[in-house]
Amino acid sequence: MNTRTVTALFSAASLVALAAGATACKEAAAKTQGVGDNLRAFVIKNCEDGKRYCQVCAYGGRPTLMTIADLDDDGVEKDLQEMEKLLAANKDKGLTAFALFGHMKTGKFVAVSDDDAATKKLAEMKKRLGLSFPLTIVPSQLTEKEQKSYMPFDAQYAVGKSRTLFAAASDNEVFYADVMTGDAKQYEKLAAKLKEKL
Numbered sequence: 560m561n562t563r564t565v566t567a568l569f570s571a572a573s574l575v576a577l578a579a580g581a582t583a584c585k586e587a588a589a590k591t592q593g594v595g596d597n598l599r600a601f602v603i604k605n606c607e608d609g610k611r612y613c614q615v616c617a618y619g620g621r622p623t624l625m626t627i628a629d630l631d632d633d634g635v636e637k638d639l640q641e642m643e644k645l646l647a648a649n650k651d652k653g654l655t656a657f658a659l660f661g662h663m664k665t666g667k668f669v670a671v672s673d674d675d676a677a678t679k680k681l682a683e684m685k686k687r688l689g690l691s692f693p694l695t696i697v698p699s700q701l702t703e704k705e706q707k708s709y710m711p712f713d714a715q716y717a718v719g720k721s722r723t724l725f726a727a728a729s730d731n732e733v734f735y736a737d738v739m740t741g742d743a744k745q746y747e748k749l750a751a752k753l754k755e756k757l
Contacts, residue, residue, distance in 0.1 A: 590714075590715060590716055590717040591715060591716045591717070591718075591725070591733065592716070592717035592718065592736070593733065593736045594733050594734060594735065594736050595732065595733065596732075596733050596736075597727070597730075597731045597732055597733065598615045598623065598625060598725065598727045598731040598733065599615065599710070599715040599716065599731075600613045600615050600616050600709055600710075600715075601613060601615065601697065601709055601710065601711070601712040601715055601716075602697070602698060602701055602705045602709050602712075603657075603659065603693075603695035603696065603697060603698075604674060604678065604695060604696050604697075604698045605678075605693050605694075605695055606677075606678040606679075606681035606682045606685060606693070606694045606695060606696070607682055607685070607693070607694075609678065611698060611702075611705070613709065614657045614659075614693060614695060615731070618655045618657070619731075620729050621653045621654070621655050621729055622649075622652065622653060622654050622655065622726070622727065622728050622729050622753075622756070622757055623654070623655045623656065623657070623725075623726070623727050623731075624642050624645065624646075624654065624655070624656035624657075624724065624725070624726050625656070625657060625658075625659065625724070625725045625726075625727070626638050626639070626642065626656075626658045626659070626722065626723070626724045626725075626739070627658075627659045627660075627661075627668065627716070627718050627721075627722075627723045627724075627725075628658065628659070628660055628721045628722050628723075629660070629661070629662055629663045629721035630660045630661065630662060630671060630677055630680065630681075630696075631662070632721040632722065634721075634722060634741060635658070635721065635722050635739075636684070636688060637739075637741045638658075638722055638724060638739045638741075639658060639684075639688055639690055639694075640688060640690075641746045641749075642656045642658075642692065643656075643688075643689070643690055643691065643692070645746075645749070645750060645753060646691065646692065648750070649753055649757055652753075652757040653729075653757075654753065654757065655692070656692040657692050657693045657694070657695055658692070658693070658694045658695065659695050659696070659697065659712075660677065660681060660694065660695070660696050661696060661697055661712075663719060663720065663721050666719035666720075667713065667719055668697075668712065668713060668716070668718050668719065669713070670696065670697040670698065670699045670712075671696050671697075671699060672699055673699075674696060674698060674699050677696050678696060681694040681695075681696070682694075697711075697712045720738045721738075722738055722739040722740070723736070723737075723738050723739075724736070724737055724738075724739050724749070726749060726752060726753065726756075728756055728757075734752060734756050735748075735749055735752045735753075737749075
């Protein structure tokens, strides 16, 4: 075996090793799931006017409360009412809020199957509860343009329980995250965190 052959074999082996190493080191993109993560852009459909846009982008540069819930979970109404109180208490600090609805199936958030029925239900809920902030869904189908501009919600967030609430600062970094249960102590803790961070 001559020198040229040995060199070629060595180079080929090195390339294979590098490729194997690269594959082993490759990690899935991080998802928002708790404190220290960021709220990430995704497409929503507003229950009032049917407009499709990124709510996170619309609130860019402002602190935000975001709750994620199952459309059939009536317990979330308590969270929405508490969020409304927190908005009023922090109006001078620019606090914003929105709620995202879908379904929780086997520990994962999935989009609703009937956009129209879901937005109709949410519009009624918003009016009945007297809420000032948007109630939204992830559209069941994204347009080609939306697919090019935004990652799907489930590729951006690791949320598997209804009534998951995130509070993020103006830079979108989450400083509070919890699955709400209706316990007054949770809302008191959230209020204290908002006072500390805003």
